[in-house]
Amino acid sequence: QDISQKSSNLLRLNLILNNLVHSLNNVVQGNTILSPAHKDASGRLKKFDFIVSNPPFKLDFSDFRDQLEGEENRERFFAGIPKIKAKDTDKMEIYQLFIQHILFSLKENGKAAIVLPTGFITAQSGIDKKIREHLVENKMLAGVVSMPSNIFATTGTNVSILFIDKANKDEVVLIDASGLGEKIKDGKNQKTVLSRAEEQKICNTFTHKQAVEDFSVVVSYDEIKAKNYSLSAGQYFEVKIDYVDISVDEFAQKMAGFSADLDKLFTESAELEKEIKEKLQTLKFNESVINSSK
Incomplete structure (x- = not known):
């Protein structure tokens, strides 16, 4: 489901080109947050095994914000609904609603990958912090990969990928990939491009839950709680002190x-x-x- 007619049509075309015509009826143009269209026979929101999302980060949704506060949405938006800003309504954090909607839409052992602004993983208060607490307290994290700046040519916002796995009750992988990549010009913008080897390094480290010095850590849920629910790999790196022997x-x-x-x-x-x-x-x-x- 996508509110954009252009995006919806492109998705339909993509399905046709990939011989997935039988899935065309699943593409719905509409407001996912206000009027989610995928429901089961009883009228409840459908639950999914896998969800992949690159939601808008900030967007003016002041025109329908108050409609979300009904009792029917209390469980779906458990961490809260962003307030309408007195100024700059176009900077309302709509991504916070998408995260909560995705969590609500996952099956009991569902998995998800969500692209988010990196500020989400360290915010000390507010809705971001409440969502992270929920993820940790309910043990439904797989890990986080913090990407290099300018990984998207159209925005300078630093992004991280949040991986959710409701079945993962063990350790969590946190990766700081911000130092990877080569900066290149993309039109008027600057973009960071990862090499195949760097992509493979991230995938292997995450898949095999490897701890690599100054790159990744494997932590328990209790360790995350002790760090105020921070999901930033850098906060768990060992601080090294070099000693020099002198007479x-x-x-x-x-x-x-x-x-x-x-x-x-x-x-x-x-x-x-x-x-x-x-x-x-x-x-x-x-x-x-x-x-x-x-």
């Missing part, structure tokens, strides 16, 4: 050098302070300048 004499020499440098700086500071005071004492009030300006 007692070398240490004494370094300290003597630091002390000498400080003495020099203190002396220069005192001389500068003295010079400033002397300059201030030479300043005189010139009454003739004031009279001539009247």
Whole structure:
């Protein structure tokens, strides 16, 4: 289901080209959030095994926002509905509604992949935080991959891919792929392109739940709770401190050098302070300048 007529028609064409004509009736043009069309025989929203989504991040939905607050949507939008902004209504976080709708539409062991703004994975409060708490408390995460900036040529927004697996009660994979890719020009925009090897690295690391230094971590749900439900891989990386072995004499020499440098700086500071005071004492009030300006 897509609100865009153009996107809906392109999807129908794609199905025809891929010999999936039998699925044409599943394509519906309409408002997924306000009027979800895929329902079962009893009129309830259908549940799916797999969902893949790249929802709009921010969009003005102030014209139908209040219609979503009915009792029939309370369970679907469990974490809340974004408020109407006094200014910039086109920046309302509609992606938060899509995440909740997707979670509600998954079967008991369903899986989903959702492209989201990276800010979602670390937000300290609000709807984003409530959704992450729900994912962790109900143990339905597979992992998160934080992508490089400009992975989409049309936007500079940093994005992450949230992988949901309602059957995964064990460890979660968090990957920081922000350092990968090559920046190239795409028309007037700059885009980051991943090589095949980099794509394979991400896939293998995620699939095999590998911990790679400064790239990925494998964490438990309890560890995520302890980090305030953060899904950013970087917050779990081990902080490395490099120690250098030196002798007692070398240490004494370094300290003597630091002390000498400080003495020099203190002396220069005192001389500068003295010079400033002397300059201030030479300043005189010139009454003739004031009279001539009247």
